[in-house]
Amino acid sequence: MKSILNKIAQASLTLIVLSFMSTDSARAGKLYKWVDDKGNISYQDQPPPIDAKILSEKETNAKEPEANSDLPSVVVYTVENCDLCDKLVTMLRKDKVPHIVLPLAEDRDAQTRILQLADSIIAPSIFIGEELVQTNSEQSLKEKLEQAGFEFESE
Numbered sequence: 001m002k003s004i005l006n007k008i009a010q011a012s013l014t015l016i017v018l019s020f021m022s023t024d025s026a027r028a029g030k031l032y033k034w035v036d037d038k039g040n041i042s043y044q045d046q047p048p049p050i051d052a053k054i055l056s057e058k059e060t061n062a063k064e065p066e067a068n069s070d071l072p073s074v075v076v077y078t079v080e081n082c083d084l085c086d087k088l089v090t091m092l093r094k095d096k097v098p099h100i101v102l103p104l105a106e107d108r109d110a111q112t113r114i115l116q117l118a119d120s121i122i123a124p125s126i127f128i129g130e131e132l133v134q135t136n137s138e139q140s141l142k143e144k145l146e147q148a149g150f151e152f153e154s155e
Helices: 002-021 084-096 110-118 138-147
Strands: 030-035 041-044 053-059 076-080 100-104 125-128 131-133
Touching: 076 084, 084 138, 110 131, 125 138, 131 138
Parallel strands: 076 100
Antiparallel strands: 030 041, 030 053, 076 125, 125 131
């Protein structure tokens, strides 16, 4: 039973990844930093609500994933008001790593999959292909991405 659930979760994740990769959200655009009426700061690739105060807008120039790319998909599961989630997603955008950001709280299949691979569910939880990465370090995430074949420009 556990094997069947795992296969269903993997198939669901693959379908989600493919559907997101084919949309405009994977293309170059803007990254918005804004604050809502409660004082919460958010980083999004979609324009903020009309009543939000925009703190900054930056061009992301993210690379679109290539159809024949040998690189694994990168899926980041986040929760609201998570500074670490925002920090690591911003790093991925800055380094032009094609990725998809999904809400962890709404995805029971992802939660089940994460619990199968780790002791606890934390945010952000990042899948690089089939490998689960749970880290609070940009450097550690970069190392995992490099091991998976991603290249970064020297700073």
